[in-house]
Amino acid sequence: MAILVNQSTRVICQGITGKAGSFHAAQCKAYGTQMVAGVTPGKGGEVVDGIPVYDTVREARRRHGADATMIFVPPFAAGDAIEEAATAGVGLIACITEGIPQKDMMLARRVVDDQGVRMIGPNCPGVITSEECKIGIMPGYIHKKGCIGIVSRSGTLTYEAVWQTTQLGLGQSTSVGIGGDPIHGMGFIDILEQFEHDEQTRGIILIGEIGGDEEERAADWIASHARKPVTALIAGRTAPPGRRMGHAGAIISGSSGGAEDKVAALKEAGVAVCESPTDLGRTMKEQLS
Amino acid sequence: MQLHEYQAKRLFDVAGIKVQTGLLARTAKEAARAIAKLTPPLVVKAQVHAGGRGKAGAIKFAQTAEEAQRAAEDILGMTLRTKQTGQAGLVVKSVLIVEASDIDSELYLSIVTDRASRGPMLIASRAGGVDIEETAERDPDAILKFEIDPVRGLTDHACRRVHFFWSNGTFGMKDTAALLKGVYDVYMRSDATMVEINPVVVTPEHELLALDAKVATDDNARFRHPEWEAWAKGHDRDAREVEAEQHGLNYIKLPDGTIGCMVNGAGLAMATMDVIKNHGAAPANFLDVGGGADVEAVTAAFRILAADSDVKAILVNIFGGIMKCDIIAEGILAALGSVKLTVPLVVRLEGTNVEQGRRIIAESGLDCETAVDLSDAAEKAVAAAGA
Incomplete structure (x- = not known):
């Protein structure tokens, strides 16, 4: 049982081509998480540790289905990344990024609430259901x-x-x-x-x-x-x-x-x-x- | 970052909020030049981050230019000690000299980021010049508080709500709206977490004037405010805190402590301070070397702690996660190769490969104690500091 995530949760990683994103996406995958795709605008078509990368969350979700996203996008763009995930219909957002301006979070929160999406973070280690699904650092x-x-x-x-x-x-x-x-x-x-x-x-x-x-x-x-x-x-x-x-x-x-x-x-x-x-x-x- | 009054008033000026005519002076000479351009009576105000400036003699009223000059010379260079500054106090490096204004009545206004509603909250009070928490306790009916939808912005009807709550019939609805929208504009455009005017004064000419100005900005938004770097130069900051920031460390110097702490993670760092206190001593600092605790961060942290003469013992408390304990132990040894410690060191490691980590430290010949848990570590550090 457990809560929020389990072995059947399909996860994408926004910011997967960055240093932290690529490292932790690989770690999550190694843990057994179904890391189905990554997103970095402009890097669609690349592959990170066997995980296909797309330009948009919408595209990644259309190809692979995605129940959850793990966000490693840098602070200046993270609020927007949260909104992208929420409006693309991803049901659970775990935002790891630290240092997002409060104003950006204030506005992103409105979008998350309007879409009825669950969000964990930002500035957090993420969520893990032991021996099933790890989304985070x-x-x-x-x-x-x-x-x-x-x-x-x-x-x-x-x-x-x-x-x-x-x-x-x-x-x-x-x-x-x-x-x-x-x-x-x-x-x-x-x-x-x-x-x-x-x-x-x-x-x-x-x-x-x-x-x-x-x-x-x-x-x-x-x-x-x-x-x-x-x-x-x-x-x-x-x-x-x-x-x-x-x-x-x-x-x-x-x-x-x-x-x-x-x-x-x-x-x-x-x-x-x-x-x-x-x-x-x-x-x-x-x-x- | 907390802005100085003169900095905040510059933002107010741009947003069309009326403030008293005034000039900044850093020296007696600058003060003389400023006073010559202003019309007495004047008010001389110390530019330091501390409440209770008036009571501490750091704000002075001057009937004449001569009086103002004397006041400026008295205040410049004085050390201000209030509840907020602590024992060390703050040295006044500049004064704001403003033309005094006649006051009919005083009001209170602020917009702050409210955690519970996750957005801006407007707070207005009929009692100006009084601490808002005091008013909340004594006369809660004198306070009006409501959320602002950041998507929608501050609406006209919200402004009217404040106006009719405040109004004694002397000033107009448009003046209230201009003031409120100006404050909201400063709040949004400056990535502020708080904009407070206490008091807003109503003049005999029925103008609304911001007599004081407090603005706190969100450090996370620094990347889109290049102007903040210049503003921060006018601020008193602990040199060690500035150095720590350059190394990506979160460091806060604490008064009256003797145990230097180095911890990975902000929560664990706070908990470590608490446990030291439980064992009868006080922490000399808060220091978060980051979740990973890599060699560069640990080296910089040791350097900062070693330079603090208050520190009588150092407690290192690291939970090895992604970075395993054996790697962290080697990192500590590497860091201590380049930083010489003259005070006792206690190390508590926990997490993955903790046995190897402890063994590496024990076998290194490093003069330090290892601890099995945090309480044990605190006990040992407190004992070592007392010796």
């Missing part, structure tokens, strides 16, 4: 099929959670990096809803950080909807206000976006909140036993 071999759903705003913290659940024999259903940008696609609640309805998922790890109020809203949702146990970590308790901590979205503005409120809201909702990333796997395991 996460190291494939740390993942193991299992029962934990992971949703996170951070890349390497997700890998920590994945690694620990693999080591403890729990494994993962699907791991989703929703991205570190303030304006992004699917949020915590969208993913939590899916995990809640997924039979393979028995427990959920949620990794948040300072900035915005998505964790608080997720806590509200968990309090009234979640029956599965949730373990969480909030990064940035020691971050100074007003500074952007690496991620464009990780910033405490005025009195909002601080870690304490998020931790308190999650605890209130019955979530086991960890002090250190080291405790994520162990805490999840205790909650399940």
Whole structure:
């Protein structure tokens, strides 16, 4: 089961002829993902690691069918690439690109919503259903099929959670990096809803950080909807206000976006909140036993 | 990037927003020249990124040209310490000298990027000159807030909504619309994340004037704003932060910390800082060397940490993913071949090939401790820094 993607998901890669695009498309393919085509405007007809390249998403989709796209287009053109994918009818967009202007995302989001398309990212590691389908830059071999759903705003913290659940024999259903940008696609609640309805998922790890109020809203949702146990970590308790901590979205503005409120809201909702990333796997395991 | 008031007011001027006549001065001589061209009474305003300038004596009213000159000389070169600047404070390098205006009433206006609605949000208040969060707490009815559809833009009826919320009958609907559309224009054209005017003043002549100007721009849009490079030159920035940026590192110097951190990934870097705090010490910095943590990035990071005299111990925390732990360990050794450390080093590696990675470091003869997990690493680093 798992969520969003599985072994039958047909994936294309926009920006496949670039350095990151070609490397990661090959890695995904090697993992077992059905990487059916790539897109780079002006490079139609080329082949990257056995994957045919087209000039437009529309063309790639017409020839090969495509349920999902993985975007590695550089920041200045990425907003437009998202809109191209959404209007060409690709159902799931995973945008890996970091550094897209907020204005471009603001406008791209409108198109994505109008088309009823799901988007993950931008500025994210992507999505992976363990041992089935990897769409993104996460190291494939740390993942193991299992029962934990992971949703996170951070890349390497997700890998920590994945690694620990693999080591403890729990494994993962699907791991989703929703991205570190303030304006992004699917949020915590969208993913939590899916995990809640997924039979393979028995427990959920949620990794948040300072900035915005998505964790608080997720806590509200968990309090009234979640029956599965949730373990969480909030990064940035020691971050100074007003500074952007690496991620464009990780910033405490005025009195909002601080870690304490998020931790308190999650605890209130019955979530086991960890002090250190080291405790994520162990805490999840205790909650399940 | 946070713009200085004078920079923001230049954008306002282009967008047709009325501001007080004023000139920028960096020296006493420039101030004298500026004052000669302006009509007193004048206001002299320090150009630094800090709220509470008035209370700190960095904004002064001057009835005469002589008074204005004295005020400019007092403020130029002064070190401003407010809640936002911290202990070190900020040195005032320039002042904006403006012609004072008579004030009938004060209002508040801003357009900010709202994360929840994923678009621009307009905020207007009848209470100008007061912090908006304070108004929100004390008198929420004095605030009007609504989303703007970025595809549609700021409509006439949205402008009327603000006008009739604000209006005390002295200024016209057209003036309100001109101001609002000007602000929205600055917001969109400058790739801003915030444009704030606090206060907007209503003059006895029924004009709407932007007395102050705060504009923050989206760093991600730098590639389409070549003019920003020149603007950034007028800004005070930590030299190490500038160097880090040149190497593609995300580095933020933190006050009062002793543990230098080097981590791959922003989230893990924040979590590392938190764990250090849990162990009773404070991080000297935030440093994300990037998901891959390649040799160049690690070398540049070590150089920056080694140059920071606050750092009493260094904690390296890397999760080896695509870049496996053995490769990262070799990268750390290579980097330390060219950077000499004088403080203790604690390394925590986790992920793929972690055993090989730890062995490479242990067998290298490098003077460092390895840690099994993050808590262990923090404990060791804190102990080493205290010794």
